[in-house]
Structure formats: C-alpha cells, structure tokens
Amino acid sequence: MNDAVKRVLVLIVGWGFIVVGMIGLLLPVLQGVLFLVIGLLILSSEYVWAHRLLGKLRQRFPAVSPGADQAAVKASVWLRRLFRQRDSD
Numbered sequence: 001m002n003d004a005v006k007r008v009l010v011l012i013v014g015w016g017f018i019v020v021g022m023i024g025l026l027l028p029v030l031q032g033v034l035f036l037v038i039g040l041l042i043l044s045s046e047y048v049w050a051h052r053l054l055g056k057l058r059q060r061f062p063a064v065s066p067g068a069d070q071a072a073v074k075a076s077v078w079l080r081r082l083f084r085q086r087d088s089d
Helices: 003-026 032-043 048-060 065-088
Strands: none
Touching: 003 032, 032 048, 032 065, 048 065
16 A cells, blocks of 8 residues: 555544534534544654644643654554554555
8 A cells, every 4th residue: 555545544634533522513423522532643654743632732731642652653553553464465
C-alpha cells in the first residue's frame, strides 16, 4: 500500500471520528468527547493544528494526559499491524 493511500485512509478515519464525536455531543447515546479526542489523536499525525489542540487539552486537563498517551500508543500499534497485513497481501 503506498503512502498516498495510507494518508487518505488516516484522514478519512480521523475525520470520521470527529463527525461521530460532534454527533455524539448532541445525542446522549454516544460519548462525543471520546470520539473527538480519538479523531484528534489520529489527525495530529497529519495536521499541525490538531497536534497543537491536543497539547492545549493536555495542559488544561493534565489528569487525562496519561490515558491519552496510552491510547495513542495502542492506536499506533494497531495501525501498524493493520497496514503491515495489507502490505503483505
């Protein structure tokens, strides 16, 4: 899988989480903030503004920062496994 396809997939997944997070803010069924943070974590690899916003959120809410770091590590491991499996196909 080439880099352009990987970038497009990352953007689609990241923005998808952002949209679901925005919907989740309006609906009591979904955890909107959680989906927004996941979307920002994904998009921070492609956009500087998302990386800066995550930095501001970590400063504002330092108790959440360790959990976000663990989630980012798990997500990166999961994405590497996913892309390696597709590359080997």
